[in-house]
Amino acid sequence: MVKRAFEIDDQGWPYHTETYSYNKGDKVVLTTRSDAVSSNYLFAVNYENFHTMPQVGDMIFIGRYLVTGLEGGSLFLEVKQIDG
Numbered sequence: 001m002v003k004r005a006f007e008i009d010d011q012g013w014p015y016h017t018e019t020y021s022y023n024k025g026d027k028v029v030l031t032t033r034s035d036a037v038s039s040n041y042l043f044a045v046n047y048e049n050f051h052t053m054p055q056v057g058d059m060i061f062i063g064r065y066l067v068t069g070l071e072g073g074s075l076f077l078e079v080k081q082i083d084g
Contacts, residue, residue: 002030002062003046004038028077030060032084051084 006014020040022028029042032051036044043062054060056079063074 002038003044022075027080028075030077051082054079054082056080056082 004016005018006016009015027041030045030050031042032045032048034048036042038044058079060077060079061074062077
């Protein structure tokens with residue numbers, strides 16, 4: 001899960017206060033550093049062994065919903081490098 005700042009709306013649901021947008025070819029870094037703060041191109045992942053799971057060439061899906069028809073908010077990343 002990506003750690004990212006959020007607020008709670010008047011119905012008790014969390015939402016993100018800022019939106020991120022990307023273009024094909026943009027680079028995004030996923031990190032397990034506990035001191036990292038997520039931003040547009042740096043996602044702080046809260047699973048400390050995450051770096052052991054993917055291999056170079058794998059595709060990683062990041063989305064708020066798991067294939068529910070709202071894929072406009074989804075991001076597909078190709079693993080180019082693994083450090084750690």
